[in-house]
Structure formats: structure tokens, C-alpha cells
Amino acid sequence: MVTADTTDALELGTWWAEQTGAEVAEENDGHYVMVRGGGLPVVLAFQKVDEVTPGKNRLHLDLTTDDLEAETERLLAAGASLVGRRGDENFRWHTLADPQGNEFCIATQQA
Structure with a gap:
């Protein structure tokens, strides 16, 4: 858990x-x-x-998806916020924050 x-x-x-x-x-x-x-x-x-502890969370979830851009847009529309788009042509991921600021990442599934 x-x-x-x-x-x-x-x-x-x-x-x-x-x-x-x-x-x-x-x-x-x-x-x-x-x-x-x-x-x-x-x-x-x-x-x-x-009161939540201020600052960046030290533990976060890494989730995967088949369509990184579509999933990012879906999460943003649902209330997440974009922290950053990261990676290169070999591996990409996006860092987002939930509605209370807890950061998490989503990435394209690796073959």
C-alpha cells in the first residue's frame, strides 16, 4: 500500500x-x-x-500508458497540472501533479 x-x-x-x-x-x-x-x-x-508536509514529495507513482500525449491531456482535463515534459527520442515521460500538488509521472510503456 x-x-x-x-x-x-x-x-x-x-x-x-x-x-x-x-x-x-x-x-x-x-x-x-x-x-x-x-x-x-x-x-x-x-x-x-x-497540514501536509510542504515541499516536493519524496515518493511518487510512475504510471505507464500506450499513448502518452492523450493520457497527459486526459489527466490535465481532469484537474492534474503539468510539471514538465521530459526525456528524449529513446524514452519520454511527463511529470504531473494531482489536484493537491502530489507529483506523479506517466511514461510510454517500454517494449
């Missing part, structure tokens, strides 16, 4: 469930939300805290 601190666990857990095709499996009165399924290899959990 990978757990992220957040000021609104249900809102952020629901966003991640929608983006990954998973579902909110447990709500726990909005204090500890667990997201499962949708092909996720791990459970994502979101823990409500009064």
Missing part, C-alpha cells in the same frame, strides 16, 4: 480512483480512504491530516 497525506482524503481518493479506473474501497469517515482495483498493482491510501 502507498499512502499519501492530504487535507481531504475522500476528495483526493475519489480523484485517483476515477483516473485509474479503480474504486474507493473504504472511506473510514473520510479519515483514511483506500483505493483498489483498476489494474493498480498496489492499494492507494489517503490519510487526512491537518
